[in-house]
Amino acid sequence: MSAVLSPSRPVTDLGFPPDAAKLAFGSSLSANAGGDDSAPRAGAASGGPGESVPAGARAGASAGRFAHEPVMLTEVLALFAPLGGGLVIDATVGGGGHAQAILERRSDLCLLGLDRDPEAVAAARERLARFGERARVERARFDRLSDALAAERARRGVADRAVFPLVAVLFDLGVSSHQLDVAERGFSYRHGGPLDMRMDPEVGPSAADVVNGWGEARLAALFAEHGEERFARRIARAVVAARPLFRTDVLAEVVAGALPAAVRRRGHPARRVFQALRVAVNEELEQLPGAIDDAIAALAPGGRCVVLAYHSGEDRIVKERFRQAATGGCVCPPGLPCGCGARPLVRLLTRSSRQANSEEKAANPRADAARLRAVERLDETEEPLS
Numbered sequence: 233m234s235a236v237l238s239p240s241r242p243v244t245d246l247g248f249p250p251d252a253a254k255l256a257f258g259s260s261l262s263a264n265a266g267g268d269d270s271a272p273r274a275g276a277a278s279g280g281p282g283e284s285v286p287a288g289a290r291a292g293a294s295a296g297r298f299a300h301e302p303v304m305l306t307e308v309l310a311l312f313a314p315l316g317g318g319l320v321i322d323a324t325v326g327g328g329g330h331a332q333a334i335l336e337r338r339s340d341l342c343l344l345g346l347d348r349d350p351e352a353v354a355a356a357r358e359r360l361a362r363f364g365e366r367a368r369v370e371r372a373r374f375d376r377l378s379d380a381l382a383a384e385r386a387r388r389g390v391a392d393r394a395v396f397p398l399v400a401v402l403f404d405l406g407v408s409s410h411q412l413d414v415a416e417r418g419f420s421y422r423h424g425g426p427l428d429m430r431m432d433p434e435v436g437p438s439a440a441d442v443v444n445g446w447g448e449a450r451l452a453a454l455f456a457e458h459g460e461e462r463f464a465r466r467i468a469r470a471v472v473a474a475r476p477l478f479r480t481d482v483l484a485e486v487v488a489g490a491l492p493a494a495v496r497r498r499g500h501p502a503r504r505v506f507q508a509l510r511v512a513v514n515e516e517l518e519q520l521p522g523a524i525d526d527a528i529a530a531l532a533p534g535g536r537c538v539v540l541a542y543h544s545g546e547d548r549i550v551k552e553r554f555r556q557a558a559t560g561g562c563v564c565p566p567g568l569p570c571g572c573g574a575r576p577l578v579r580l581l582t583r584s585s586r587q588a589n590s591e592e593k594a595a596n597p598r599a600d601a602a603r604l605r606a607v608e609r610l611d612e613t614e615e616p617l618s
């Protein structure tokens with residue numbers, strides 16, 4: 233077998249080498265690729281072989297009805313354009329919008345999509361089915377990225393990183409429009425539904441558990457920290473007084489009622505509290521730093537990691553993990569040559585975060601908050617900082 237997929241291969245060479253394709257997607261494989269709030273959608277979803285999909289999820293999403301417009305797609309595709317052939321991990325595959333565009337654009341790339349939400353997994357499998365063995369979608373949290381990659385390499389019979397390099401990892405964080413749209417998922421402050429908000433409906437406490445179980449001070453800290461809510465304490469007081477709360481619309485009313493009448497702010501009055509609850513319920517920020525570090529560690533030289541964040545808590549983590557990887561953890565005083573032996577793992581492709589252009593922001597409200605950052609993995613033989 234001579235075919236080696238190198239991240240430094242010219243972009244113009246778009247044909248996936250036939251031998252490499254066979255190696256990477258051998259015949260033993262059964263590939264299983266199968267805006268904000270609006271009206272609920274319904275549809276049939278199917279799980280992949282060997283996967284148990286909760287009954288609730290089966291009534292949730294099929295690709296056609298999984299509404300989600302991929303954010304900053306042009307920018308993501310441009311960042312992926314210089315990559316050589318190999319594997320891309322879409323760590324938050326959602327409905328497969330970014331994934332589909334990547335696979336369409338580059339026939340020398342294969343994709344492993346991860347998502348913790350069984351409805352997203354079903355929708356992405358259906359949407360990516362036409363790419364056959366080039367695409368696989370697995371139900372997994374992104375903090376299991378290393379395990380998922382190892383399992384993928386084992387399934388494809390290519391343990392050698394040089395033969396089957398990981399050339400890119402994409403994180404498009406937060407919730408999908410689909411999750412917000414389906415009232416029963418309990419993410420939306422606009423639609424009445426159960427206070428749930430779990431991306432994986434089989435795991436962890438629901439938003440109702442948090443709202444009804446946490447003390448007032450802890451709720452206030454949550455709303456302040458993860459919602460950046462100025463009136464966190466008075467909202468927490470009102471929430472505790474109104475308990476028990478089991479419905480999204482009732483909680484939204486309690487929050488709105490707790491705000492001073494004179495306050496005029498952008499967006500729905502409950503937006504920040506709902507964001508904070510969602511972050512806590514899904515442990516969103518806890519999983520992120522390690523997942524970014526794992527992604528960087530797994531990338532082949534020249535490979536790229538691109539992250540789209542939607543609130544400042546997420547973006548701070550992305551910025552910090554990228555900075556850490558770009559300095560190699562150097563502790564030397566700024567301006568002096570590095571004497572601590574730190575080796576940078578990446579170079580920053582974005583000095584500060586990038587935003588969607590005004591047309592995209594106008595067309596897709598989700599794009600308004602998006603902050604994109606990207607890094608490129610350096611060669612391990614790179615000289616230490618000097």
Ligand SMILES: C[S@@+](CC[C@H](N)C(=O)[O-])C[C@H]1O[C@@H](n2cnc3c(N)ncnc32)[C@H](O)[C@@H]1O
Nearest residue numbers: 302324326327328329330347348349373374404
């Ligand atoms: C913004 S959507 C991704 C949309 C996708 N890029 C597209 O174009 O269709 C984010 C997805 O990430 C998933 N997600 C969020 N946190 C996750 C985690 N820790 N592990 C795996 N999936 C996660 C959500 O379930 C959701 O489907």
